[in-house]
Amino acid sequence: xxxxxxxxxxxxxxxxxxxxxxxxxxxxxxxxxxxxxxxxxxxxxxxxxxxxxxxxxxxxxxxxxxxxxxxxxxxxxxxxxxxxxxxxxxxxxxxxxxxxxxxxxxxxxxxxxxxxxxxxxxxxxxxxxxxxxxxxxxxxxxxxxxxxxxxxxxxxxxxxxxxxxxxxxxxxxxxxxxxxxxxxxxxxxxxxxxxxxxxxxxxxxxxxxxxxxxxxxxxxxxxxxxxxxxxxxxxxxxxxxxxxxxxxxxxxxxxxxxxxxxxxxxxxxxxxxxxxxxxxxxxxxxxxxxxxxxxxxxxxxxxxxxxxxxxxxxxxxxxxxxxxxxxxxxxxxxxxxxxxxxxxxxxxxxxxxxxxxxxxx
Amino acid sequence: xxxxxxxxxxxxxxxxxxxxxxxxxxxxxxxxxxxxxxxxxxxxxxxxxxxxxxxxxxxxxxxxxxxxxxxxxxxxxxxxxxxxxxxxxxxxxxxxxxxxxxxxxxxxxxxxxxxxxxxxxxxxxxxxxxxxxxxxxxxxxxxxxxxxxxxxxxxxxxxxxxxxxxxxxxxxxxxxxxxxxxxxxxxxxxxxxxxxxxxxxxxxxxxxxxxxxxxxxxxxxxxxxxxxxxxxxxxxxxxxxxxxxxxxxxxxxxxxxxxxxxxxxxxxxxxxxxxxxxxxxxxxxxxxxxxxxxxxxxxxxxxxxxxxxxxxxxxxxxxxxxxxxxxxxxxxxxxxxxxxxxxxxxxxxxxxxxxxxxxxxxxxxxxxxxxxxxxxxxxxxxxxxx
Numbered sequence: 001x002x003x004x005x006x007x008x009x010x011x012x013x014x015x016x017x018x019x020x021x022x023x024x025x026x027x028x029x030x031x032x033x034x035x036x037x038x039x040x041x042x043x044x045x046x047x048x049x050x051x052x053x054x055x056x057x058x059x060x061x062x063x064x065x066x067x068x069x070x071x072x073x074x075x076x077x078x079x080x081x082x083x084x085x086x087x088x089x090x091x092x093x094x095x096x097x098x099x100x101x102x103x104x105x106x107x108x109x110x111x112x113x114x115x116x117x118x119x120x121x122x123x124x125x126x127x128x129x130x131x132x133x134x135x136x137x138x139x140x141x142x143x144x145x146x147x148x149x150x151x152x153x154x155x156x157x158x159x160x161x162x163x164x165x166x167x168x169x170x171x172x173x174x175x176x177x178x179x180x181x182x183x184x185x186x187x188x189x190x191x192x193x194x195x196x197x198x199x200x201x202x203x204x205x206x207x208x209x210x211x212x213x214x215x216x217x218x219x220x221x222x223x224x225x226x227x228x229x230x231x232x233x234x235x236x237x238x239x240x241x242x243x244x245x246x247x248x249x250x251x252x253x254x255x256x257x258x259x260x261x262x263x264x265x266x267x268x269x270x271x272x273x274x275x276x277x278x279x280x281x282x283x284x285x286x287x288x289x290x291x292x293x294x295x296x297x298x299x300x301x302x303x304x305x306x307x308x309x310x311x312x313x314x315x316x317x318x319x320x321x322x323x324x325x326x327x328x329x330x331x332x333x334x335x336x337x338x339x340x341x342x343x344x345x346x347x348x349x350x351x352x353x354x355x356x357x358x359x360x361x
Numbered sequence: 362x363x364x365x366x367x368x369x370x371x372x373x374x375x376x377x378x379x380x381x382x383x384x385x386x387x388x389x390x391x392x393x394x395x396x397x398x399x400x401x402x403x404x405x406x407x408x409x410x411x412x413x414x415x416x417x418x419x420x421x422x423x424x425x426x427x428x429x430x431x432x433x434x435x436x437x438x439x440x441x442x443x444x445x446x447x448x449x450x451x452x453x454x455x456x457x458x459x460x461x462x463x464x465x466x467x468x469x470x471x472x473x474x475x476x477x478x479x480x481x482x483x484x485x486x487x488x489x490x491x492x493x494x495x496x497x498x499x500x501x502x503x504x505x506x507x508x509x510x511x512x513x514x515x516x517x518x519x520x521x522x523x524x525x526x527x528x529x530x531x532x533x534x535x536x537x538x539x540x541x542x543x544x545x546x547x548x549x550x551x552x553x554x555x556x557x558x559x560x561x562x563x564x565x566x567x568x569x570x571x572x573x574x575x576x577x578x579x580x581x582x583x584x585x586x587x588x589x590x591x592x593x594x595x596x597x598x599x600x601x602x603x604x605x606x607x608x609x610x611x612x613x614x615x616x617x618x619x620x621x622x623x624x625x626x627x628x629x630x631x632x633x634x635x636x637x638x639x640x641x642x643x644x645x646x647x648x649x650x651x652x653x654x655x656x657x658x659x660x661x662x663x664x665x666x667x668x669x670x671x672x673x674x675x676x677x678x679x680x681x682x683x684x685x686x687x688x689x690x691x692x693x694x695x696x697x698x699x700x701x702x703x704x705x706x707x708x709x710x711x712x713x714x715x716x717x718x719x720x721x722x723x724x725x726x727x728x729x730x731x732x733x734x735x736x737x738x739x740x741x742x743x744x745x746x747x
Contacts, residue, residue, distance in 0.1 A: 095670045103670040103723040110597075110672045128721045133502040135672050211746025220667075227671055231512060241512060355667070 020073045036201040036213050036279040043273060046195060047090035048189040055086035056184045062178040066171045069161040071154045082258060085140050089265035093224040093273070096216040097200070098191035106135045107184040112250045113141035113233065118173070125169045129180050138177040144255035146291055147173050208350045217273070217352050218282070222341050223355045225270060230334040237325040238320050246324060248317035257315030264309050271302040282349065291348055298345065301337040308333045393633040397626050401579060401586040410568040413580025415465045420465055420583055420602060422447060422647050425455050430527040434517045436507070441487035445480060472537040473692060479533065486526035489518050502719040512673035517679060523718030525682035531606045532686020536603050539581040540650060541693045547578035548643050555636050572631055579624050589617035597615035607653050613743050614656060620649045651694045655737045660686040660747035669723055680719045698736040707732060
């Protein structure tokens with residue numbers, strides 16, 4: 001046994017911070033700043049700008065409708081809601097950093113909506129929108145329920161906002177959940193513009209280790225793709241998680257009836273982040289590693305999902321009832337992409353998949 | 362065995378640490394020279410002087426309690442009496458017979474004011490497990506019951522505040538038993554100060570009272586004596602509690618080596634009757650153990666922020682329950698960088714009003730995270746990686 005006959009002082013040793021060796025995420029000679037700047041400045045920030053602009057307009061439409069609940073204003077509000085929900089599809093996979101700090105998804109898009117909770121909140125007029133149990137009683141699905149309702153004519157909806165005993169409470173609730181979404185989206189955009197874009201693109205965020213920008217983006221993207229896109233939009237409503245028993249009311253835009261359209265917009269954004277559109281994306285790193293095959297396979301998979309979605313018509317909830325197999329085919333195509341992203345692509349990019357459903361204890 | 366390259370690295374590292382005082386002068390100062398071995402191995406007359414079997418037994422007891430508690434998560438009705446018996450080691454509750462016949466128990470080593478908390482927790486866990494077993498009661502705001510983590514088919518039982526019984530117990534005992542015993546008992550002057558007998562060999566044993574106390578602190582950490590140089594670093598038997606979490610942070614914080622070196626050096630200093638060196642190690646040990654708890658707390662807050670964003674309430678409660686335990690563990694250190702008030706604020710406000718996880722918000726969690734990273738500057742640069 002080796003023995004050290006020294007007087008050793010640990011004081012002053014402090015900590016060896018063996019973190020962030022910052023090996024290029026892919027050990028290839030590519031300009032990482034170009035990649036992060038492209039993703040951050042050309043894709044992420046514009047997506048949040050769109051979202052903020054749409055939810056601001058949505059909040060204004062809510063104001064117009066609640067002040068003057070006419071059929072025309074109801075129709076405009078519905079049109080604007082759809083525009084805002086489409087803009088959401090470009091940010092739902094970006095839930096790290098500022099979005100996590102306000103839990104933006106929880107503010108904006110938890111579905112299916114809990115309509116009983118909404119009615120309870122309206123009736124009592126006392127609610128804490130920050131409470132977990134109200135996550136599925138607000139956001140886009142909450143607004144959609146309030147302005148479509150179950151089998152209601154436009155006139156019946158308008159009655160609920162005018163002559164109904166709880167009309168004032170309902171107006172207030174609609175305004176509150178719209179305002180909550182608007183302020184949350186603005187906070188995220190502001191954080192990206194004021195400081196987070198700098199942090200996201202800083203050299204200290206290079207590499208592929210846990211906490212690097214590439215790792216956070218890739219992990220959040222894959223996790224969101226798995227849970228919210230594959231499961232939330234398709235697998236759960238089509239019955240994959242319930243032994244084939246369908247749940248059409250679980251579709252994203254059950255109220256409004258354009259869930260398939262939202263899903264297509266969503267997949268297109270995943271594809272954009274993967275390719276970086278016309279500039280540097282994850283694909284460039286795979287190519288630099290000589291893995292054109294993985295890029296081709298991924299693009300093929302994205303396109304396969306889009307092709308299967310194109311065969312599904314809205315309302316998705318009806319299509320699930322009439323042609324379950326076609327919607328199941330979307331799920332199967334999505335699943336292939338999950339496997340590719342989580343195994344071969346993650347491994348080639350040296351990105352560790354850090355999320356799991358259960359962490360073993 | 363250390364690979365040759367590692368030996369060289371270690372040698373270089375140690376060489377760099379030698380104080381300006383030369384070795385010769387040192388030897389003059391001390392009758393006995395300080396001999397620091399590579400592993401936590403110390404002998405007298407060819408026989409080991411190291412003993413911490415009582416600590417290993419208690420860790421094994423906590424492992425059995427966790428295994429039993431998890432039956433409740435799996436949907437079975439569990440019996441609070443079994444947990445209470447395990448806590449006090451009464452009525453042979455353990456599956457390992459050696460634990461039933463052991464003279465050791467957890468309860469009388471648990472931070473005194475927390476004992477009733479754990480007993481109440483066991484009783485509540487029983488009630489909820491019966492309700493879940495009989496009625497499949499789902500957890501809701503204000504309602505205890507079962508909840509799924511993610512969509513993977515793993516369920517946990519939680520209290521009406523969303524506390525996962527299994528995690529609150531396990532992480533709770535990591536603080537109230539293990540850290541408490543290290544911090545408030547074995548590393549105090551009363552147990553390892555200069556007045557503690559370091560001359561007499563305890564009858565029937567091969568160690569002095571002082572040596573044994575140090576070993577008992579080491580035993581609660583729970584790492585193997587060759588840590589962190591085994592392959593694997595932690596075998597299954599060791600991959601639990603603080604050993605597991607210290608090692609899990611090594612890539613980011615690199616605490617394995619300095620913490621182990623401090624324990625070995627301190628023990629060597631006791632043999633060499635070098636109180637000054639021993640006291641220096643004590644300072645390091647307090648600091649690094651505390652840092653592990655703080656780092657894990659931040660890590661679970663990160664997980665919880667993600668869960669909150671995707672509305673995964675089951676995993677949110679799981680991760681908050683772990684985070685709650687790690688934040689609470691900090692309070693057992695008398696030298697904690699986080700004040701008692703800050704800890705209370707995190708646990709009873711930032712983690713939801715009155716610790717009600719149903720009331721948690723991203724804002725509260727980010728506040729907690731910044732409170733912790735401000736108190737531990739070493740975590741600030743790596744806060745998002747934890």
